[in-house]
Amino acid sequence: MFKKNVVPLLFTAAAVLTLTACAGVQPVAYTGISSASQLTQNRGDDSRKVPYKYTAPVVWSRYTQVVLDPVVVYQGSDNQFGDMKPADRAALADYMNKTFSEKLAARFTVAKQPGPNTLRIKLTLTGAEKTTMLVGQVMHFDLAGNLYNGVQSIRGGQGAFSGSVSYAVEVYDGANGQLLKAYVSKQYPNAMNLPAAFGSLSAAETGLDKGADALVAQLR
Incomplete structure (x- = not known):
């Protein structure tokens, strides 16, 4: 009897709650990071995941370390x-330290000290959301939740009750300390990524994997 009552309850809850479940935390231009005064609102197509950024004219290929x-x-x-x-x-x-180090090492020679042709990168973990236990997993099996996640997947949005990670990246010229790039980002798994729904920090970790790949791609 309990199971018969729970199933429609979960379905109804999913249908209602998924309307607001994914608003989630929206990153801000964190006042305590060094580049805060230089960040501006991003109005590009990637603003959902990178709401604030700063970029100077740079030839990234000249940097090897x-x-x-x-x-x-x-x-x-x-x-x-x-x-x-x-x-x-x-x-x-x-x-985050492990993941970004590994990804950057595939593009650059890792140096111990800043110098010519060297980038200095500062990473600041500014926030995170855990996947809501049980509900976050149920959303992948519930009809309404699965439908919502499917739409979010196509839109590049966050899954229902899924976790996320927010952070700031600041990239400096290693020789003169000039700020070359800075941005605030929010990353999360694809909304249909079932494995990332298990474990309260798995979604945030998957977001960091994606964030590291995104950074390396920008520095090519």
Whole structure:
């Protein structure tokens, strides 16, 4: 009897809640990062995932080396971690450091000190959302939830009750310290990515994987 009552309840909840489930956290131009005053609102097609950015004219091919500063967990009052525990924030920062280091090493020679033809990159983890346990997984099997996620997948939107990660990237010339590029980004898995729905931090980690790939692609 319990199962018979729960199934229609979940279906009804999905139909109602998916209308608002994916608004999620929207990144801001975090006041505590060095490049905050130079960031401007992005009005391009990628504004959903990169709402603020700054770019100077750069020939990226002249840079052959990279120095990656240790990832910083943002402590400003405008952080977007919600009630996420410090241990989870630290775990995501470690994962971010590992993932971006590996991806950048495929494009650049990793250097220990800034210098000529070298980029210095600062990464700041500014926020994250966990996947809502049980509900986030049910949405992939519930008819209404699966339909919603399918539409979001096509639109490039966030899945129902799915987690995400927000962060800032600042890229400097290693020789003179000039800011070359900066942006704030929010990343999350494809809305139909079922494996990323399992594990409270899996979606945020998948978002970091995508974010690292996106950064490397911009520096080519």
